[in-house]
Amino acid sequence: MPAHHRALLKSHCFKCHNADKQKGRIRLDDLPFTVTDAQTAERWQKILNALNSGEMPPQDEKPLADAEKTDLLDDLANTMVAARRLLADQKGAITMRRLNRREYQNTIRELLGVEIPVGELPSDTGSGNYDTVGANLFMSANQFEQYLALGRKALDAAFARALAATEERYWRYETEAISEKVAKVVEDQIDAKARAERWVQKVEEAAARPENSEIVAKLRAEVNNHEGRFRRLWKRIPGAPSPESFGFQTKENNADKANRALASYWLPYHQYYLEQPGIDTGMYLALPTEHPSQLENGAISFLLPWSFPSGVKWPAGNYLIRVRAALTGQGTPDRRFIEFGVNPRGNQSLSVHEVTGTMESPQTIEIPFFFGDAGAERADRTLYIREKGTHDHYLVTRLLAKEGAKQMEIGQGRPYAIWVDWLEIERVSDADRTVPPGLAALGDLPLDDEIKKPAVPALERVRTSFERFAKEAFRGREPGTKFIDGLIRKYQTRLSAGDHPVAAFKDCLAIVLSSPMFLYLAEPNLETKPRPLSDLELATRLSYFLWGAPPDLELRQLAANGELARPNVLTAQTKRLLDDPRSRGFSDAFTYQWLGLHRLDFFQVNLLKHRRFDNATKLAARDEIYETVAFLLRENQSIANLIRSDFAVINGVLAEYYRIPGVSGDQFRRVPLPTGSPRGGLLGMAAISLMGGNGEETSPVERGAWVLRKLLNDPPPPAPANIPQIARLAGKVLTTGERLQAHQDEAQCASCHRRIDPIGLGLENFDAVGTWRTQNTYVVKDDNGRPIPGEERTWTIDPAGQLHNGPKFKNYFELRNILASKEEEFARGITEGLIEYALGRPVGFSDEAFITVVVARTKQKNFAFREFVHAVVSSREFHTK
Amino acid sequence: MKHRRHFLKSSTALIGLPVLNSLGFRRFASAAEPTTPPKRLVFLGFGWGITEETWYPDIKTPGPDYGLPAGLKPLARHKKDFSIVQGLWNQYSVEGHAGSTWWLSGANKFAQPGQSMHNTISADQVAAEQLGLHTRFSSLQLNTSESGEAAGHGPGLSMAWDRNGKPVAGLNDPVAAYHKLFSNDATPIEEQKGRLAEKRSVLDTVLENARSLQRGLGKDDNEKLNEYFQSIRDIETRLSKEEKWIGVPRPGAPIKEPRGGVEGKGSVALMYDLLVAAFQTDSTRVITYRQPGGGEFLNSIGVDVHPHDMSHYVTTKGEKLAASQKRDLTNSTLLAGLIDKLKATKEADGSSLFDHIALTYGSNIRSGHHLSNCPTLLTGGGAGIKLGENIVLPQNTPLCNVWLTMLHGVGVPAERHGDSTGVLNQIRA
Structure with a gap:
């Protein structure tokens, strides 16, 4: 705590909080200005709380001058952050950790060659630390049972995939079938309309009979002369025929069906479809019109077949989906993308693809798709293709119809932008795949648990498989005899209970995948002082850092030969791991957490x-x-x-x-x-713009704080509790800047917001979804969220500002230049992140020297990204438990 | 086995043991004599919503002095003892045919891209984790609904979803439910124990591995590994609970065995009786019931409109509207009967079951495919809910805030539930 604040405390606080008088049992005159223990930290925290809530100084005492109070709060809040960090410093100690969720998934993939959904497991992010920090990775009974079940699922999938390794499947879906459905619907609609008209005519004839006039008048009054509802009462009109006799046969009141058929609202658009060229060989992605059970031509839904046409189940594995498609030339230029996904009811597709083919020369788009579960339910094997943005929200779809209708001569529908010729589903053979190490460890034991009267393998072979599999799963560690004994006992119990040997075998392997040696990355050390890692431990640490996955054979062999720790070998391996596509297991996972995505x-x-x-x-x-x-x-x-x-x-x-x-x-x-x-x-x-808002409006505070945290490595203290809220501006028509100006009027707010707000306001040219804008509008809304007419203001955005105690900027570009000039702070931030992520422990004050070395080294290489990785990997810390 | 016993002995886990020297039947099923009657939580779900024109009190008359709408008239004698809460919804609910699947969880069905179905734990199961510790059944799930599709409940096996968002099976048959509660298991005890032993052998094997790993670990790492040991211990505790209750006779039934083959309206009355009996004997403290509301139910009240069409009465009114209103009246009458019984059933200290119960009656669907202003009726004195009022909250208040408030009310201090943003002081007495 800067010493110059002592004068302030002396003049405003010591009178009541001193050696003799301790109001509220608080004494301040002996408070140390250097915080080195928790007790002192607590005393300063109380001061911060009292100042923030406005409790101190009391009403009847002299208030602190605004500027002084702001500075005091600023320094105190930051002192507290630093103190907490100091007190939490683990001094380099790394806690053993279990695999986090993504590492678990990656590890299963590397071991067994299948990717299984792990959504049931806790995400392990969101604790404020990286998901590699062991101290935050917990275990629960529930989770243990999930590992047991997930391991079994993974084994099922892996065995099934191995059994189906060389199977090839292919199916082509000709989309003109949909065109034919449109034609059929048109035919039906015309027919139903005609029948309905005939029925209406007959009902009206009956109603017109003089002897029915009394009852007809009564019925009409009952339904306020509504024609449709009047006809629903046909039974009470003597002589009126039933709608059933005109072919309207359902469980409901069939008059409703007939009434609806009279309108046939979408008939013109459907007929328009039939006038298009190319419908005999393909289909157009249209606007959704009827209920999908009646007609679905807004998207192509197609089933990954169960067992059609061969009668043999389609196996899990890698698939290719091909779409032959073309642009019609009728859509606006932005309408040239299709979405691909699973389960048409969901609104988030898996991928988006650009269509560049023309009607003269259509193009084939190839989409890889991993089908993980051969027994997937219907919804999870229903794939779809649809035009981008047409199925996100029903209100959007409705708007598209409204806007589209204006472009159509028939006054409804929407021009067709994309034509699809056919779709293909092909299963890609696994024949060229390297057998995953977990399966290789099993030797030639039978894998099929559906075979009747299976051969029971000799127990010795089973035992050997357990040993090899466990060693592979435990990343090279010996499983121990007693553990294998336990598996064998379990296996035998299941066999004698009448289980299929392959099923019993899988149950036991699932136990291996729920055992601590698989789930935990352990680096034993009984000594109180740090020790260097063994080569195998180093291999594991390196591969979980750069792949989020276990070490491969090459790494393990180098470790076994004692070569990995040699600097030139380690550098070459680091480079090899970064060049491998698996390094996305590092860059994506790190980025997500580093930037708070x-x-x-x-x-x-x-x-x-x-x-x-x-x-x-x-x-x-x-x-x-x-x-x-x-x-x-x-x-x-x-x-x-x-x-x-x-x-x-x-x-x-x-x-x-x-x-x-x-x-x-x-x-x-x-x-x-x-x-x-x-x-x-x-x-x-x-x-990034989206994160700095709520999906509707921007939040300059959120944005400013993010820039301080992520780009400038100068995080504002956490939002304090009990700060009086500024309520006086509610409902007023103000610009964003005017509204935020209120922060500067209160010391409690200004102490942080003077740093945050100018940056956020400098980014106001990006709207909530990152579109560049020069104007903004504020509309006052009522309690129900509806805009109040007239309570509205539009202004030209003025991004100009000044960093607190720093340079001025006129616009976003100048602000960005200022931030770019602080690249060393940014480099420091990423260094701290990488250290925490790589070592699995929070960064503390004791890491200062380490951080400085990394930043200095990378600076010489112009902060090239890989230099950071090399600097961390070659550090003493990375080699030490 | 030696390892495990040794391990259990050293564990600090508390296992609620049944008290055998009971004074009366009611404590046969519970672990210990509570000093005050225990709090109990009930959720009753009825699938396809209600008739909005005739079920909701006027939002312009909030508070106690509201006129009881026609659909709630059968509840008139209890008017001071229940509240209608308006303005609630689950923001992520998108399924117009699912009145129950996400009702108690508030989860987003499509939270996992590429997956067709996602759910999270339902409020009752959150409560069961705590309130279920000392009773034979942590919770009971009753379900006499037609298929979820037919009755507007949506996917699920009951109203309940476990901590992993997986459906919890329900008891579909009042007779089976009766036997589960009050008939003793005829399976030889040895066989029951054999099943448990099988599960334990898995635990023994992984413990062996944990001990190997433990060798050489320093203090901090050992503490980390302790979490693993604790997890296994927790499972042991649960298995032990099952084991302990194996030999304990079930309480005498306060009601007689229900008739078999009863569908629709009749099944609701039977399940309501079982619900009261289960609480009366303290067999459990958390119950959900997925009520029928499809064809069987409508047939049993003399209505032959298709249930889905009934909920779409708005377009045509007529008999669909009439059916919808008749359904409401029937349900309100049944509920009024349940409240009568809860009030009439006395606890040991002279208070009634009603005084200690927190009961929610409602659906995620209003009517048609409308998923806002979810119909919500709260009753019972167990959660400190304000009763006797028409409570009008701001539009689109998270339903999960109600669940959170109920949980807190029955002494379950959940930090949040689903998309909750905080407890609702407006619904607290």
Whole structure:
């Protein structure tokens, strides 16, 4: 705590809180200004709380001057953050940890060659630390049982995949079947309408009979002369025929069916469809019209077959979906993407694809798809193709229909943008796949638990399989005889209970996958002082750092030969691991946590307000962050590109969204930016803008705090409790800047917000979904969220400002330049993150020297991304337990 | 086995043991004599919503002085003892045909991309984790509904979803439920124990591995591994609870065995009786009931409108509306009968079951496919809920805030539930 604040305490506090007088049993005159123990920290915390809540100084005492109070609070809050960190310093101790959720999934994948859904397990993120920090990775009874069940599931999937390794399947779905359905619906609608008209005529004839006039008048009055509802009462009109006699046969009151058939609202649009070319060989992705059970032509849903046409089940494994499609030329240029996904009821697709083919020369799009569970239920094997953004929300679909109708001569529907010729599903043979080590360990034991009258393998062979499998699962550690004995006992119990030997075998292997040696990354050390890692431990640490997965054979062999720790070998291996596609297990996982991307899922984007930011665009925007980081890592470019760069890593969807011309295709790639583009760097990414708001409006406070935390490595203290809320501005028509100005009027607010708000306001040109804007509007809303007419104001955004005690900026570009000039702070932030992530423990004050070394070393290489990794991997800390 | 016994002896786990020298039947099923009558939680779900025009009190007359709408008239004698809460919803609910699946969890069905079905723990199961410690059954799930599709409940086996968001099976037959509660298991005790032993052998094997790993670990790492040991211990505790109750005779039934083959309205009355009996004997403290509301139910009250069409009465009114209203009246009458019984059944200290129960009656569906202003009726004195009022909350208040408030009310201090944002002081007395 800076010493100059002592004068302030002396003049305002000591009178009541001194050696003789201790009001509220608080004494302040002997309070140390250096916080080195928890007791002192608690005493300072009380002061902070009392000042923040306004409790102190009391009403009848002289108040603190605003400027002094602001500075005091600023320093005190930051002192407390530093003190807490100091007191929590583990001094380099690394707690043993279990595999976190993603590592568990990756480890199963490496061991057994199958990716299983792990959504049931706790996510292990969100504790404020990285998901590798052992102290935060807990275990529970529930979770143990989940591991047991998930392990069994993974084994089922792996065995099934191995049994079906060489199976090839193929099915083509000709989409003109949908055109035929449209034709059939048109036919039916015309027929039903005619029948309904005939029925109506007969009912009216009956109603017109003079002898019925009394009852008809009564009935008409009952339904307020509503024609449709009048006809529902046909039974009470003597001589009126039943709707059933005109073919309307359902369980409901069939008059409803007949009444509806009279209208046949979508008939013109359906007829229009039939006039299009190419419907005899394909179909058009249309607007959804009828209930999907009647007619589904807004999307193509197709089942991954159960056992059709061969009668043999389609196995799990790698599949390719091919779509032959074309642009019709009738849609606007932005309408050139299709979404692919599983389960049409969901609104988040798996991938988005650009269609570039033409009607003359259609194109075939190939989409890889991993089908994990051969027994998946119908919904989970129903795949779909649909036009991007047409199925995100029913209100959006309704708007599309409204807008589309204006472009149509028939006054309804929407022009067709995309034509689809056919779809193919192909299972790709696993014949070329390296047998995953877990399965290789089993030798040639039978894997099929559906075989009747199975051969029971000799117990010795089973035992050997258990031993090898366990050693593989335990990443090279010996499982121990007693453990294997236990498995054998269990196996025999199950056999004598009449279980199928393969099923009993799998049950036992599932126990291996729920055992601590599999679930925990242990580095035993009975000594109180640190010890160097063994080579095998180093291999494990390295591969979980750079892959989030277990060491492969090469790493394990180098470790076994005692070569891995040699600097040149380690550097080469680090490079090899980073070059491997599995390094996405590092870059994606690290990026998600480092930048706090969980916030992307905090809220639903208001799709009616932000029409262009549909779900598919959000998916691409999220990927942009991952792809950019992966690009920098792959190309070993400077991390400073994340603050400002003259390129963006985008694909066709995002180029369309950012309105950057000349980019086509689904692959993310480096695209040079036109001069003056606000893109290039994290702040120009739509997903980052989205996180700094609520999906509808921006939050300059959220954005400013994020920049301080992530780019400047100067995190504001956590939001304090009990600060009086500013309520006086509710319902007033103010600009965002005017509203935030109120923060500066209260010392409790200003102490942090003077740092936060100017940065956030400097980013106001990005709206809540990252679109560039120059104006903003505020509308006062009533209690029900409805805008109050007239209570509205529009203004030109003024991003100009000044960093607290720092340089001024006129606009976003100048602000970005200022941030870019602070690349060393940014490098420090990423270094701290990498250390915590790699070592699995929080970074503390005792790491100062370590951090400084890494930053200095990477600075010489212009902060090239891989230098950070090499610096961490070669550090003494990385080699020490 | 030696290992495990040794291990259990050293464990600090508390296992609620049944008290055998009971004074009366009511404590046969519970572990210990509570000093005050225990709090109990009930959720009754009825699938396809209600008739909104005639079920909700006017939002312009909030508070105690509201006129009872036609659909609630059968509850008139209890008007001071229940509240209707308006303005609630589950923001993530999207299924117009699912009145129950996400009702008690507030989860987002599509939270997992590419997966067709996601759910999280239901409020009753949160309560059962605590309130279920000392009773034979942690919770009971009753279900005499037609299929979830037919009755507007949506996917699920009962109203309950476990901690992993998986459906908890329900008791579909009043006769079976009766036997589960009051008939003793005829399976030889040895066989029952054999099943438990099988489960334990798995635990023994992983414990062996844990001990190997433990060798050489320093203090902090040992503490970490202790979590694993604790997990295994917790499972042991649960298995032990099952084992301990194996030999304990069930309480004498305060009601006679129900008739078999009763469907629709009749099954509701039977299950309500069982619900009261289960509480009376302290066999459990948490019950959910997925009530029928499909064809069987409508047939049993003389209505032959298709249940789904009934809930879409708005477009055509007529007999669909009439059916919908008749359904409401029947349900309200049944509920009024249940409240009568809860009030009439006395606890040891002279208070009534009603005084200690927290009962919610409602659905995720209002009517048609409307999933906002979910019908919610709260009754019973167990959770400190304000009774006798038409409580109008701001539109789209999280339903999970009600669940959180109920949980706190019965002494379960959950930090949050589903998408809750906090307890609702407006519904507390």
